[in-house]
Amino acid sequence: MNIKQVNLKKIKPYGDTLDDGKIQFSFTLPVNASDEAKECAKRYLEMLGFSNVIITHMDAMGKGFSFFVAYASADKTIDFTTISVPKATREVWDKHTIVEKVEKELKRNITIVGACIESDAHTVGIDAILNMKGIAGHKGLESYHGFVVYNMGAQVPCEEVIALAKKVNADAILISQIVTQKDIHVANLTKFIELLEAEKLRDKVIVIAGGPRITHELALELGYDAGFSVGTYPEDVATFIVQSLLHKNLK
Structure with missing residues (x-):
C-alpha cells in the first residue's frame, strides 16, 4: 500500500484526503436569511478564490443578519519550511x-x-x-x-x-x-x-x-x-x- 507523503514545501489544508485543500468557514452576512442570502454567501467565497463551495448551514441571526457554515477547496499551497515564529521559551519545564x-x-x-x-x-x-x-x-x-x-x-x-x-x-x-x-x-x-x-x-x-x-x-x-x-x-x-x-x- 502506497501512502502519500506530506510535502512540507507545498502544504495545503487537510479534509478527507491529503492535499484536498478542504476548509471550513463560519461567518455572518448583514442580510436576512433567505435563498438569496445563501447564494450570496456561496458566491462571496468563490470571489475569494475558493472552489467546490458548499453552504451546509444557514440560520437567522436576528433581524437583518444571517449566519453560515460552509466548506470549500483551496488551490494555493504554502512552504512550511520557511516559517519561523518567535517564542518566549524553547523548553518548557514541568x-x-x-x-x-x-x-x-x-x-x-x-x-x-x-x-x-x-x-x-x-x-x-x-x-x-x-x-x-x-x-x-x-x-x-x-x-x-x-x-x-x-x-x-x-x-x-x-x-x-x-x-x-x-x-x-x-x-x-x-x-x-x-x-x-x-x-x-x-x-x-x-x-x-x-x-x-x-x-x-x-x-x-x-x-x-x-x-x-x-x-x-x-x-x-x-x-x-x-x-x-x-x-x-x-x-x-x-x-x-x-x-x-x-x-x-x-x-
Whole structure:
C-alpha cells in the first residue's frame, strides 16, 4: 500500500484526503436569511478564490443578519519550511522542575504581580495563570512553592499596578488584555510600559503581556520581555520567569 507523503514545501489544508485543500468557514452576512442570502454567501467565497463551495448551514441571526457554515477547496499551497515564529521559551519545564530550580538554584522566593489593566474587565486569562486552580488541570502559580503571587483582578489602573510592584519589590509583572476592539489592548500595553519607564523600573522587573491577540513578537515590539496567547499554561509563564531570573543571576 502506497501512502502519500506530506510535502512540507507545498502544504495545503487537510479534509478527507491529503492535499484536498478542504476548509471550513463560519461567518455572518448583514442580510436576512433567505435563498438569496445563501447564494450570496456561496458566491462571496468563490470571489475569494475558493472552489467546490458548499453552504451546509444557514440560520437567522436576528433581524437583518444571517449566519453560515460552509466548506470549500483551496488551490494555493504554502512552504512550511520557511516559517519561523518567535517564542518566549524553547523548553518548557514541568511544575516540579520549576519549583526545584527556584529552591536549589535561585534560592529565594519569586514575587509576581498580575492584573488586567485599565477598562478591561475580563479576568479569565490572568486567573488561568495565577489562581490556585489554574486551567485544564494545570495548577496556577499561587500553588507553586516559592512563588508569592498578587492577583489584582480586572480594571486596574496602570499606576496602581506599578505602585504595588514597587511596594512588594516584584520580580515579574503580568499584564492581561482580553478586549481588543480598535486596538485598545495595544494602547493600554503601551501606556503601561511608558509609565514603568517613567518610574525607572523597566530594567528592574520582568514584564509579560498576555491575551488572545498577543504574540511574543508583538510583546517584544511594545517593550515587554515576553508575550503569551491562547493555549498558554501556568508552567509556560513560570518557566520563562525562572529562566530569565537564573540567566540574570549568571551575568
